[in-house]
Amino acid sequence: MLEPSQWFSEVVRDAGSAFSLRIREKLHEQQTPYQLIEVYATEGFGNLMVIDGCTMLSTRDNFLYHEMMSHPALFTHGAPKRVCIIGGGDCGTLKEVLKHPQVESAVQIDIDEAVTRLAERYFPELTASNSDPRAQLRFEDGVRWIQQADAGSLDLIIVDSTDPVGPAEGLFTKDFYAHCWRALDLGGILVQQSESPLYHMQILRDMHAEMQAAGFVASRTLFFPQAIYPSGWWSATMAGKEADLADFRAEDAERKPFETQYYNAEIHRAALAQPEFFRRQLAGS
Numbered sequence: 098m099l100e101p102s103q104w105f106s107e108v109v110r111d112a113g114s115a116f117s118l119r120i121r122e123k124l125h126e127q128q129t130p131y132q133l134i135e136v137y138a139t140e141g142f143g144n145l146m147v148i149d150g151c152t153m154l155s156t157r158d159n160f161l162y163h164e165m166m167s168h169p170a171l172f173t174h175g176a177p178k179r180v181c182i183i184g185g186g187d188c189g190t191l192k193e194v195l196k197h198p199q200v201e202s203a204v205q206i207d208i209d210e211a212v213t214r215l216a217e218r219y220f221p222e223l224t225a226s227n228s229d230p231r232a233q234l235r236f237e238d239g240v241r242w243i244q245q246a247d248a249g250s251l252d253l254i255i256v257d258s259t260d261p262v263g264p265a266e267g268l269f270t271k272d273f274y275a276h277c278w279r280a281l282d283l284g285g286i287l288v289q290q291s292e293s294p295l296y297h298m299q300i301l302r303d304m305h306a307e308m309q310a311a312g313f314v315a316s317r318t319l320f321f322p323q324a325i326y327p328s329g330w331w332s333a334t335m336a337g338k339e340a341d342l343a344d345f346r347a348e349d350a351e352r353k354p355f356e357t358q359y360y361n362a363e364i365h366r367a368a369l370a371q372p373e374f375f376r377r378q379l380a381g382s
């Protein structure tokens with residue numbers, strides 16, 4: 098019998114469920130001014146970062162999330178040059194964004210510098226592109242940064258946040274989306290991590306309603322597996338300033354000049370397919 102202390106579990110009380118990983122050792126624990134960050138070495142998933150008790154990333158499966166947070170929106174935009182990432186301190190999304198040669202600048206704004214410093218130590222494969230001259234790392238409040246961004250100065254905003262409690266709460270509001278809308282140029286796209294379709298449907302419904310209330314003409318959710326997140330099924334929601342987001346540069350995606358582990362044009366099409374319960378609930382029936 099294994100001791101309970103040999104396992105890390107993320108418990109979802111509302112759903113009466115938990116996901117557990119067997120751990121070898123705790124590598125780090127740090128209470129920052131914003132959150133409690135823990136890093137574990139696990140038996141089967143490599144290193145694991147946990148923030149305020151919620152799984153954030155593992156060595157083994159972070160590629161799913163980081164690729165789906167970046168490539169679908171980048172291949173939906175006609176010519177993404179100016180990208181900003183709000184959150185994303187582990188730098189995994191930044192790494193994927195920088196794979197696109199037409200991206201000219203990628204600014205990452207995470208409130209908590211400790212996340213990046215720990216990623217450098219425990220997930221070095223994600224931070225290896227940080228020295229790219231197109232990349233800029235800032236450690237400040239992303240909500241305030243976007244409020245002060247020049248109107249029309251960005252092509253793509255990626256909100257790679259923690260769950261919508263504590264420091265990330267302000268990133269899930271109509272007010273924040275309205276500032277994103279203003280900072281985006283014509284044709285601009287906002288994409289935000291949008292939790293589990295199985296467990297967090299209310300968050301998804303509110304997100305679509307608030308993105309559209311903030312001025313976006315269309316919003317679409319992408320679905321993908323994510324073993325370590327609650328329910329094992331996750332989503333990212335795109336909002337478009339002009340386009341309806343169903344079309345993307347499929348030929349460019351098919352001939353992408355870089356490697357991915359999950360994303361390709363077929364995956365992109367499949368991720369846009371909407372389950373029946375989701376359609377019904379978004380329509381409010």
Ligand code: PUT
Nearest residue numbers: 151152257258259260
């Ligand atoms: N960026 C991590 C998403 C939240 C997962 N619980």
